[in-house]
Amino acid sequence: MAPNRWLRPEVYPLFAATGVAVGICGLSLFRHITINPEVRVNKENRAAGIxxxxxxxxxxxxxxxxxxxxxxxxxxxxxxxxxxxxxxxx
Incomplete structure (x- = not known):
């Protein structure tokens, strides 16, 4: 019963928009973690301070x-x- 309620063709654009938004958030998070000079993931870089x-x-x-x-x-x-x-x- 539940799959028929949520997997209607009218809901596909909502799933697509949500998927694009999650993808943009994921790419932004990846960019900030990997190349942002203020984010330090390893212990050696965190010890360096500001x-x-x-x-x-x-x-x-x-x-x-x-x-x-x-x-x-x-x-x-x-x-x-x-x-x-x-x-x-x-």
């Missing part, structure tokens, strides 16, 4: 996606926005 390593922090902060979108317009669909807001088109 490090003033600004170059490593800057490298972590300026990742590929941030560099890619730096000079882009903060619009999702700029051509559609331009079509509706540009007065010279009317």
């Amino acid at each position: 490090l003033e390593n600004f170059a490593e922090g800057e490298k972590y902060k300026e990742h590929f996606l941030r560099k890619f979108v730096r000079n882009k317009s903060p619009e999702i669909m700029p051509s559609v926005n331009g079509f509706f807001t540009d007065p010279s088109r009317n």
Whole structure:
């Protein structure tokens, strides 16, 4: 009885959205644990205390996606926005 209630085709998008959200959270957790300069997993690195390593922090902060979108317009669909807001088109 219960599988028929939860495995309807209408529920598949909900499962997909939840799966994508869990995947994004997992990737973010993996990124922070592996390459964040402030997270130290092994005992030797934890014993070092607070490090003033600004170059490593800057490298972590300026990742590929941030560099890619730096000079882009903060619009999702700029051509559609331009079509509706540009007065010279009317």
